[in-house]
Amino acid sequence: MLNRRLAMLASGVALAALSALGSAQAQEKTEIRVIVAHYSDQTMGIFGGMEADFEAAHPDVDIKLEDVSWDNLQQRLTTDIAGGTPPDIAIIGTRWLLDYAANDIAEPLDDYMTPEFKAKFIEAFLEPSVIDGVTYGLPVAASARAMYYNKDLLKKAGIAEPPATWDELVAAATAVKEKGEGAYGFGMQGKEIETDIYWYYALWAHGGELVQDGKSGIASEAGVKAANLYKSLIDQGLTQPSPTGSNRQDMESLFKQGRAAMVLSGPWLRGQIKTEAPDLNYGLAAIPKGTVQATYGVTDTIMIFKDSENKEVAWQFLEEAAFSDKNRIAFSEKEGFLPVMKAEAAAPEFADDEELKAFTGMLPYAKFAPLIPNWEAASDTASAALQQIYQGQAEPEAALTEAAAKIDELIQQ
Amino acid sequence: MLDRTRTLPALLLILPSLALSLWIIGYPIYDVVYTSLHEVNRFGRVRDFAGLANFAKLFADPIFFASLWRTVLWTVTVVGGAILLSVPIAVMLNEDFYGRGIARVIVMLPWAISLAMTAIVWRWSLNGQYGMINATLFQLGILDGPVEWLASFDTAFPIEIAIGILVSIPFTATVLLGGLSSIPADVYEAATIDGATGWQRFRWMTLPLMKPFLQIAIVLNVINVFNSFPIIWVLTQGEPANSTDILVTYLYKLAFRYGRLDTAAAMSLIMFAILLVFTAAYIVLARRSEEKGA
CATH class of the missing domain: 3.40.190.10 (Periplasmic binding protein-like II)
Known part of the structure; x- marks a missing residue:
């Protein structure tokens, strides 16, 4: 027993010596x-x-x-x-x-x-x-994010220029629905990471802010407008059905397959299209304007x-x-x-x-995403409220107000 | 006499391994309790003593209670379904028929595939736009448009339960099969001579004789399914709107996404307490069936 402990001690000393040697060598560099x-x-x-x-x-x-x-x-x-x-x-x-x-x-x-x-x-x-x-x-x-649009689909729908405002986007999506042979007007994301961001584009465009005076701004007038806009897009069938089943990749896939006329995404999608769908005839435009121009950086x-x-x-x-x-x-x-x-x-x-x-x-x-404590939790809270709205389980204003109260608590922690 | 002289050295000999297992089991528990009683940040830095504040935070969280209720629903339906399906499967596999070996292998095969992989394959199959399931239903004329199976609780959660049942069958069937093969055949022969029908033999002989094995299968499955993370995480991440979150997926979000290690520790203690009740039940059941056996 004693011998074994001695042996262990000895090996411990040897190890320490070795590591000391190692650090001595590292000190040279x-x-x-x-x-x-x-x-x-x-x-x-x-x-x-x-x-x-x-x-x-x-x-x-x-x-x-x-x-x-x-x-x-x-x-x-x-x-x-x-x-x-x-x-x-x-x-x-x-x-x-x-x-x-x-x-x-x-x-x-x-x-x-x-x-x-x-x-x-x-x-x-x-x-x-x-x-x-x-x-x-x-x-x-x-x-930064921009709008990708499918030139062929818009042309088929009789739209010459990519929509510059959300009103024009609704009109373009309606035209695509009528003449696009089954293609969806606007690709909507409703699942997993960045579900909230996909909606912030519209919130910002309507003059909203994520954080105003240390409080969540998602239930502001702009927020309610943005949520009503997205909900009406879904209800009118201008997006793919049940967007709460589509995460970012699913939504982007629709665009790459030429089945969604307009989506909002970042520069990486260009690279993916280049390798996966080189024949896709698409263009890039600014994120549609509401009262102001905005994008996510x-x-x-x-x-x-x-x-x-x-x-x-x-x-x-x-x-x-x-x-x-x-x-x-x-x-x-x-x-x-x-x-x-x-x-x-x-x-x-x-x-x-x-x-x-x-x-x-x-x-x-x-x-840019505001530097607030508990951003990830606040982001999930907003996404959950949006998913309820998209599914028709909650009224936009009520759901957003409840989520904003929760986010206020998170910010103050 | 002999016993007493041997007890002390025996105890001394197992002492190191006993201490080691106590340490391995005890230290994490101590650490989780300690974390749950303090304010701990994302980086594991312990700040102030928080008393029961972390527990209070959980009990004020509606998502926690919704997840708890859903965990019960999830565990009961998955374990219940797995047992209900495994009993006939085990009975069938216990019969002597041509190709039984192959049939047994096929039933056991899903066991060899990692749960996460199974879930990923299901996620692809269930995709509303290009999934196999929609494509098949569409070609059969059952659907006329894409259905997003994972887009709402009403379809997503039953599907997750069904997959949970599917992956629980191999283990459950194995346990039950082991139980069945321990029942001697002559009991059945005697019953048949006495005029018992097939159903009567199953209801009054097989089931009672299988009871200890059923109990073990239930308790082990409950512990396993209660903590089962991959299926729900891969398919829905608890979404939409936390409607498919169970305790373990919400725990993961709390700890690793929101960085609330302290609240997460409190939550895992609660989960530990719930499972402890089941483990205690398991030990009691196992002991009782042992006594019966002896």
């Missing part, structure tokens, strides 16, 4: 762990290029990239943070940033940023990562962890490699995102892309 969100199969290759650039300029630094899928990202990071082993740098959804800032996990970046570096960004994309005047991250990917944030031991080096990696003109252009072009830096926007890859203008043209009107 500064190690920077970067958690990279998996956008596509190309993501790691692009970040590999950044790593190579930086290590060539700084041979004493070892950049360690880790590929994590979006589904696992939040859970993986929270586990790492809870376990006391956070990475140095990570990509996160900007909507999570509030939690990271409030819990003192994200490093404020204002002191690192020179005015020249800051000026390289398109300002609208820096803003979502600023909380109470403090910048906690840099925008690593940006997208999304950024993902790359951030530095406060607990990182090499924050200066981590910042250098961001400034010199991750946000170099060359690497940024490669990233945004290959992943199908919008340019976040002025140099990208001026590059021929983007400046000459006519279709992309539907997205970039919407940028001045882009609304």
